[in-house]
Amino acid sequence: MDRETLERTLTVDGERFDVAERPDEPGTYDFTWLTGPNPGYGFTTRVHGADSLSTQQLEESAREFLGQVDPDTGYIE
Numbered sequence: 001m002d003r004e005t006l007e008r009t010l011t012v013d014g015e016r017f018d019v020a021e022r023p024d025e026p027g028t029y030d031f032t033w034l035t036g037p038n039p040g041y042g043f044t045t046r047v048h049g050a051d052s053l054s055t056q057q058l059e060e061s062a063r064e065f066l067g068q069v070d071p072d073t074g075y076i077e
Contacts, residue, residue, distance in 0.1 A: 007019065007021075009034070012059050013062075013066060017031045017033055017042065019058055027048065027052065028045075028046045029061070030042065030043075036074055038074045038075065043065050045061045
């Protein structure tokens with residue numbers, strides 16, 4: 001069964017992300033960091049054994065990502 005793609009924009013600690021759940025991979029989310037210094041940069045997160053993540057869980061994933069980013073380069077080193 002195909003699922004509709006879940007897409008939303010989240011603001012986390014002043015940073016904005018486009019978030020899209022892959023329709024054929026429930027629990028897999030692609031984050032694009034809209035306010036970051038590197039266009040198109042982001043990350044993917046996946047949860048096993050769950051249909052979807054809550055908004056709070058998505059925000060926690062974004063915070064974890066931001067905590068790993070080097071402030072000088074804007075990338076995870």
